[in-house]
Amino acid sequence: MTIDASSIFNAVVIINAIFAVLTVFREKRDIAAIWAWLLVLVFLPLVGFIAYAFLGRKLPKNRLFKLHKHVQMQLDERLQEQRSQLGHADKTPADDVVRRNRNAVDMFMTTDSAFLARQNKVHIFTNGNDLFHRVIEDIESAKKSIHIEFYTFYNDRIGNEIRDLLVMKAKQGVEVRVIYDSWGSMGTTRKFFQPLNDAGGHAYPFLNTRSVLLDFRINFRDHRKIIVVDGKIGYTGGFNIGDQYLGRKKKFGPWRDTHIRIIGSGVFGLQARFILDWNATSTRGQINEEAVQPKYFPVTTTKGNVNMQIVSSGPDSDLQQIKMGYIKLITMATKYCWIQSPYLIPDDSVLDALRIAAMSGVDVRIMIPSMPDHPFVYRATQYYARQLAEEGVKIYYYGKGFMHAKTMVIDDEIASVGSANLDYRSFKLNFEINSFIYDEKFATAMREIYLNDISVSQLQTPAMFNQQSLWLKFKQTFSRLLSPIL
Structure with a gap:
């Protein structure tokens, strides 16, 4: 036969x-x-x-949950001490914003145990040179501890400068701990951090990944950006550590991003998140009984004006806390909701929230890059941009370099700055961290920055999208089919 x-x-x-x-x-x-x-x-x-x-495989959660549950109990004790201090702070105008939006605050407390940090001082950075100049100053002044966690820590000019500074501080007896993502920091090996380890510091790839090529958890990336100095100064936002983030790469040109520097109780949220990630990364499955020490949470005496919550999300939880936060802000907006994100690949729930807001008369604007850094992702972004433009959302292409900021601001009251994009990956696959900020002055400052960005951007009308070639539309539609796994 x-x-x-x-x-x-x-x-x-x-x-x-x-x-x-x-x-x-x-x-x-x-x-x-x-x-x-x-x-x-x-x-x-x-x-x-x-x-x-x-x-495609999902992340085993048992180990992470075991570590987090144990350390979270210790963190709650430390944070309770801070709450008791903050509860007696003087009333500020930002407290009125919180009162008007109390259900958003309660949601984050329920989903992520994100306590309300009051009276912070917050500075906004939109330029990498300004940001890293200040970061270097703060690291140089560190006396006790430096905790750093980044998706990208490149072996280039700024990467070597930061690494060498950390080596110097470790030799001075400062506790230096670094977490980096092995995929996002492609080309940066353990050898790069050996001088830091030799000086008494510590650096690990997130979850202690040994090889990018043999990592079967490669789809789950640590996309967080955290710096905490002496438990008193914190940074978070969209910038990574690399020359391209300072506009030194011709491919991208000037780099447009948003980062914030925090002084006050908001730092405790960043510190707590770092400790959880450090414990899951460095102990290789062993619970670290000394994970939470009082020195990491010094009592703050800062008298600022900004209230905030630090919210994290990732594949170790099914709640998608930051996505829920985005949806909450979109649906709360009554006047405007302005968004910046390099990747626009929302799921149906976020799409519906954007549609409802736009059809309710809210001024919804989304700013995305005018150039790609990942071809499939950018084509999928264009697909959703075209769809939302047809439904009343104003789509802007940023025209002065690469737009990498992940921000949202509504009604001159609430803003979000963090690491999470408006896409599937940030919602479900990446470990992310965002600050949700309640303060009229901060929100107004974010609105002014947005307006300045619009001056170098181009509004994309439905007619302009319709003029795109059939081949481009096909690539967009095909890329959209893969959007849940991009």
């Missing part, structure tokens, strides 16, 4: 389809991700399964 090639081919197709279905349905995931992975596995039989091995 002879078996022809077509029979073999049909059998392979059927077997591949069966394995694709069994593979995708082994773990709980949303419908969009199921169809996206089925598309990849069915039409790319071998390559698809290799991709799934690295990108």
